[in-house]
Structure formats: structure tokens, C-alpha cells
Amino acid sequence: MTFSDETLLAYLNGNLDGTDAQEIESAVEADPELEQRLMALDPFAPVVHSVFKDVPQDAPQITLPDRARSQPASQPFRLLAVAASVAIVAVSATLWATRPAPLGWAQQAAIYQSLYVPETIATLDTAPEALEAQFAQAEATLGRPLNREALSALPGAELKRAQVLSFKGKPLVQVVFADDQGRPFAFCVIRQGPGAPDKDVNLAVLSGLATATWAEDGYGYMIIGADGQSDLSDRLTAFSEAIAS
Amino acid sequence: MSGEISSEQAVRGAIQTHSKRVWRFGLALSGARDVADDLLQSTCLRALERHHQVTSHDRLDSWLMTICRSIWLNEVRARSVRKAQALSVTPETELIATGPDSETNIFAAEVFTQVMHLPEAQRETVMLVFVEGYSYREAAALLEVPIGTIMSRLSTARQKLKTVMQHEAADAVRRGGK
Numbered sequence: 001m002t003f004s005d006e007t008l009l010a011y012l013n014g015n016l017d018g019t020d021a022q023e024i025e026s027a028v029e030a031d032p033e034l035e036q037r038l039m040a041l042d043p044f045a046p047v048v049h050s051v052f053k054d055v056p057q058d059a060p061q062i063t064l065p066d067r068a069r070s071q072p073a074s075q076p077f078r079l080l081a082v083a084a085s086v087a088i089v090a091v092s093a094t095l096w097a098t099r100p101a102p103l104g105w106a107q108q109a110a111i112y113q114s115l116y117v118p119e120t121i122a123t124l125d126t127a128p129e130a131l132e133a134q135f136a137q138a139e140a141t142l143g144r145p146l147n148r149e150a151l152s153a154l155p156g157a158e159l160k161r162a163q164v165l166s167f168k169g170k171p172l173v174q175v176v177f178a179d180d181q182g183r184p185f186a187f188c189v190i191r192q193g194p195g196a197p198d199k200d201v202n203l204a205v206l207s208g209l210a211t212a213t214w215a216e217d218g219y220g221y222m223i224i225g226a227d228g229q230s231d232l233s234d235r236l237t238a239f240s241e242a243i244a245s
Numbered sequence: 246m247s248g249e250i251s252s253e254q255a256v257r258g259a260i261q262t263h264s265k266r267v268w269r270f271g272l273a274l275s276g277a278r279d280v281a282d283d284l285l286q287s288t289c290l291r292a293l294e295r296h297h298q299v300t301s302h303d304r305l306d307s308w309l310m311t312i313c314r315s316i317w318l319n320e321v322r323a324r325s326v327r328k329a330q331a332l333s334v335t336p337e338t339e340l341i342a343t344g345p346d347s348e349t350n351i352f353a354a355e356v357f358t359q360v361m362h363l364p365e366a367q368r369e370t371v372m373l374v375f376v377e378g379y380s381y382r383e384a385a386a387l388l389e390v391p392i393g394t395i396m397s398r399l400s401t402a403r404q405k406l407k408t409v410m411q412h413e414a415a416d417a418v419r420r421g422g423k
Contacts, residue, residue: 014404025396028381035381039374044403047410048375051356052269055340060268060282062260062289115410168346 003027003034005041005228009114009208012042041208041228043114050103105167106213106222109174109188110206112165113224116184121160121176134162138173142191144219146175150242151187156180157235183226187239190220201236212236252299259305260289266377267309273372274317276361278340284321288313307379307387314369314388355409363402370398 003011003024010016011024028035039045103111135148141164152159157177165172172190179185192215199215210225212232223232223239264285271284291312299305341353360371373384374395381399385392 011400012403014400014407021400025393028396029392032380032382039380042375044406044410045375047356048360048371048406049378051341051353052360052372052376055272055357056265056268056278057340060264060285062264062286064257064260064289064293111410115407166348168344168349 005208008038008041012038013115015117043111043207046103046107047111105172105190105220106211107206108167109172109222110209110211110224113186114207114209118182118184121178121184122182124160126160131159131162138162138164141171142173142189147242151175154238154242179226185226186224188222188224192218192220194218203232252296253293255302255305256292256296256299259309260292263306263309266306267313269376270310270313270372271317273368274314274365275321280321284313284317287316291316307383311387356406359406359409363405367398367402370395371402374399
């Protein structure tokens with residue numbers, strides 16, 4: 001039995017009914033690979049990890065008795081002790097290195113977007129006046145145009161809403177769309193400042209969603225697909241043209 | 246002398262390396278930082294006493310966690326529970342590192358509070374899996390419960406955390422809409 005990332009994510013978000021959830025749980029018992037996939041998709045783990053990772057901020061105090069006297073304190077022994085602690089540090093460094101790093105804007109945006117379901121956008125007010133007001137505000141906050149007309153005319157995408165968010169004090173705009181099947185996907189723009197380096201397109205699955213990120217002229221851009229398998233190449237062309245026009 | 250390091254050295258090394266994790270786990274179990282201090286100290290002493298039992302130096306972290314939890318369950322919990330209950334009403338959010346962005350700090354404090362308010366079984370599971378990165382089966386072995394129990398505890402915890410995360414999203418919308 002194989003499960004799609006979408007199903008696993010629905011399970012993680014608590015959106016599967018009891019029988020389906022049960023099915024995943026019993027499959028995981030026998031399938032460590034599925035367990036790893038599920039853990040990697042979990043949108044909650046990186047958030048909780050980032051909150052607790054620096055608790056406590058300083059290494060706690062421990063008082064240990066001196067080393068047992070029967071042990072030789074000769075030079076070779078000390079060297080071995082050093083080797084041992086280096087080995088342990090190396091192991092733990094590896095463990096830490098494989099843990100999630102502090103969340104960047106793209107990861108945070110993906111986590112947020114992963115909570116979206118078709119119902120989230122089904123009843124949004126998409127009257128032209130509403131969108132116009134949202135875009136006016138978003139453009140003012142970002143300090144650049146967003147070309148609403150071009151974004152409204154993208155193939156297979158129905159413009160639903162533009163909203164102003166913020167990441168570490170930087171203005172971040174999320175423009176959310178419905179795809180052909182009414183599923184939410186998003187285009188995000190963050191103002192990173194004139195000194196920020198340009199970055200080529202990077203494709204990654206974040207929080208179970210296919211994403212494309214790039215940066216240009218002080219702004220970061222991101223497309224967040226409706227699921228983990230979405231092919232973003234057409235969207236990528238469409239959005240970069242829309243935003244450039 | 247053989248090329249192998251002594252088990253005492255390995256345990257001492259592991260204590261230094263994993264002290265924060267054990268302390269954090271002690272905090273998750275007890276809900277109180279002074280109890281976490283005591284739990285860490287007792288865990289380290291107990292581990293040193295028992296270094297002869299160490300056969301593999303691989304997973305000394307989970308061995309330390311197991312010792313910590315057994316000290317909590319068998320020796321500390323009964324006398325700390327009243328205190329822990331009182332403290333869990335106001336979790337020690339000042340433990341969280343604060344960054345320059347106050348909204349991020351508020352969100353972190355909310356997540357911290359929500360995790361610390363989870364019932365003990367969910368809290369220890371969330372700590373081991375979400376924070377310390379143990380797999381479901383590792384956490385199941387450590388807590389001596391079936392893997393299905395780990396998964397259902399996490400599901401319940403996620404439902405509670407979802408509320409905070411959705412509030413955060415709603416706040417972001419409100420801030421954007423002001």
C-alpha cells in the first residue's frame with residue numbers, strides 16, 4: 001500500500017477519518033521508510049523544534065565526581081579520552097546537522113500554506129473592488145507593482161486574494177490562487193532589501209508542497225504548489241513573465 | 246591498552262554532549278526548571294554509576310533519556326506533581342530565546358505554552374519526536390509503548406497545536422488587514 005504525500009499530509013493535519021488514519025498508522029509499524037516520509041512531511045515538527053532548540057540557552061550545570069582512581073591518567077589514556085570525546089562530538093554534530101535549521105522565510109511560508117485547504121479559499125470575496133484594495137495595500141507595502149491584471153489572467157489559476165504578511169520585519173505578500181480543481185496554491189513576494197543577492201530558481205518540496213524560490217533585485221519570490229508533486233515549470237514561466245511585464 | 250575507550254569516558258562524554266537534551270526532556274516531564282536541574286544531575290550520577298552496563302557507545306543519548314525518565318517516574322514525580330501542576334499553568338516562557346521580532350517571539354511563546362500544557366504522555370512524545378528528532382519507533386522503545394500509541398499521541402498533540410498555528414495565521418491576516 002502506498003500513500004501519496006497529499007494523503008500523508010492530510011493525516012498529519014488531522015484531516016483523515018479514523019479508518020484512513022488507522023491504515024496509515026498500521027502501515028508505518030511495518031515500514032520504516034514510510035515513517036521517515038511521514039516525519040519529513042510533518043509541518044508541526046520544525047515549528048516546535050525551532051521553539052525548543054535553544055532551551056536551555058546555556059549548558060546546564062552538572063557536578064560529577066572525579067574520575068575513578070583506579071584508572072590510569074597516563075598520556076596515552078588522555079589522548080584516548082580526547083579521541084573519545086571527539087568521536088562523540090562528531091556523532092552528535094551529525095545528529096544536529098540533520099536536524100532542521102532555523103526556518104527561513106520560504107519554509108515558514110510553506111508551513112503556513114500547507115494549512116490551506118480548498119475550503120480556505122472557497123468563500124473569499126474576489127470582487128474586483130476587494131482585489132483592487134488588497135493589491136493596492138500589498139504593492140504599497142512591498143514598494144513595487146504586482147501586475148494584478150497579468151496575475152488575474154494566468155492559465156489554470158483563479159486569483160483569490162492578496163494578503164500582507166511579515167517575516168522577521170520584512171514585508172511578505174502572499175497571493176493565493178485556486179487551481180483547476182479548486183485547490184489552493186500561492187505566489188509569494190518578500191522585500192529583502194537592495195543588498196540581497198540574486199538567486200537562481202531553487203526547486204524543493206517544503207512542508208509537503210512543491211515550491212520554487214528565486215531572488216532578484218532585492219525581492220525574493222516563491223511559488224508554492226497545491227501538493228508535493230506539482231510540476232511548477234509552466235507556472236514559473238507564467239509568474240516570472242507576469243511579474244516582469 | 247586496547248584501542249577502545251572506557252565506558253566511563255564514553256558516559257562522561259555523552260553527559261557533556263547531551264546535557265541540554267536531557268535537561269529539556271526533564272523540563273518536558275516535570276514542567277519546572279528546578280526539577281529539570283535536579284533530574285539532569287541525578288541522571289548523570291546514575292549514568293556514571295552504571296557505566297559498566299554500557300555495551301554500545303552508539304545511542305548513549307537515548308540511554309540517558311531512559312534513565313532520566315525512570316528517575317522522574319520512580320523517584321521525583323510523586324513529590325513534584327503538585328508543584329508541576331501549579332507551574333504548568335504559567336509555563337516558563339522566559340526560557341525561550343527572544344529575537345528581534347516581537348511577533349515571532351509571541352508566536353514562539355504560544356507554541357511553548359501549548360506544548361507545556363499538553364498532558365504528560367503527549368508532551369514527552371512531542372519532545373522526543375519533534376524536538377529531539379527521534380523516530381516513532383525509537384520513541385516507542387524509549388517510552389515502552391507501541392508505535393501506534395506514539396502516532397496517536399502526536400495526532401492529538403497536533404490538533405491542539407493547530408489552534409495556535411491557525412491563530413498565528415489569523416493574526417497575520419489581521420495585521421495585514423489593518
